[in-house]
Amino acid sequence: MMSKLCSICARGGSKGVKNKNIREMLGKPLIAYSIEQARESGLFEHIAVSSDSPEILEAAAKWGADILVERPLEMASDTAAKLPAIRHCVQHAEAATNKTFSVIVDLDATSPLRTTEDIVNAVNLLETRDVPNLITGAPARRSPYFNLVEMDGDGFVRLSKSSDKPIVRRQDAPKCFDMNASIYIWKRQFLLNDYPLFLPDTILYEMPEDRSVDIDSELDWRIVEWILGSRKGAAV
Known part of the structure; x- marks a missing residue:
């Protein structure tokens, strides 16, 4: 069985929705949803959260992340790409645990509508197809x-x-599909060796539109909160 690490990268300088990663949605901070989904999947030896924000790292620890990674400021700017931050997170996690992880699953903290089954099924698809990496998306x-x-x-x-x-x-x-940025999965060597995201045999795990909203604005927040509240039968 391949060892698996979950990474969750959440920077503090959100512009569209201020402090969105630790803002409460239906009684808990947004980042808690991804941490709980990772834990409930039963797939991961460790859950690592990377952030430049002490407040985010504190919330992550409270909600179950077991590896906290202080992200360098140059990897947390408005123009910084995400892949270097994920690589940094994985390298830190491996150094902290003295382990080498075969598969890395990155969950976007702003995509709480995914389900635990999405994570499990996406990992199973990557392993069944024996491909280097996988992205998720919804029909365009x-x-x-x-x-x-x-x-x-x-x-x-x-x-x-x-x-x-x-x-x-x-x-x-x-x-055609819209990338929903919800789940990214790599076999280790294809993430850490500076390959691009899209390889000749990259595959896609399809998710429906109602599990594919990425929070980047107040309107997105309200939509996601309404969907989550509807699932739970809560008034929002």
Whole structure:
């Protein structure tokens, strides 16, 4: 059995929703949902949370994270990419535990609508297909072959992607997905050796739209809170 690490990266400088990772949603901080899902999956030897915020790390420890990683400030700016932060988190976790993890599963702290079953099924899919990495996404509302357009410097528009023959119905276009940033999974060597996210054999685990809302605005917050409250039968 391959050893697995869960990483959760949550920086403190959110602009769209201030302090969203520790803001309470239905009685607990947002980051608690991802930590609890990771623990309930039963998959992970350790759950590591990476942050530049002491408040986030304190909340993470309270809700069950067992490895706390202080993220360097240069990896926590508005322009910093996420992959280096995940690699840093994994390297710190391996040094802290003196272990090497075969599979790394990164859960986005702002995607609490995923289920524990999504995590388990996504990991099973990666292992069954024996591929280097996996992303998650929901069926796209717009298709680059049919009704998604790009504008050039002169203001002219055209379909984002052409096909060998005209596509007159959206249903006839190749299946396209919106990345929902909910779950990323790698076999260790493909994460730590600076490979890009998309490899020739990267695969996708499909999730429905109602489990794919990523919180980046107050409207997103209200939508996610309503969906979670509906699941629990709570008034929101």
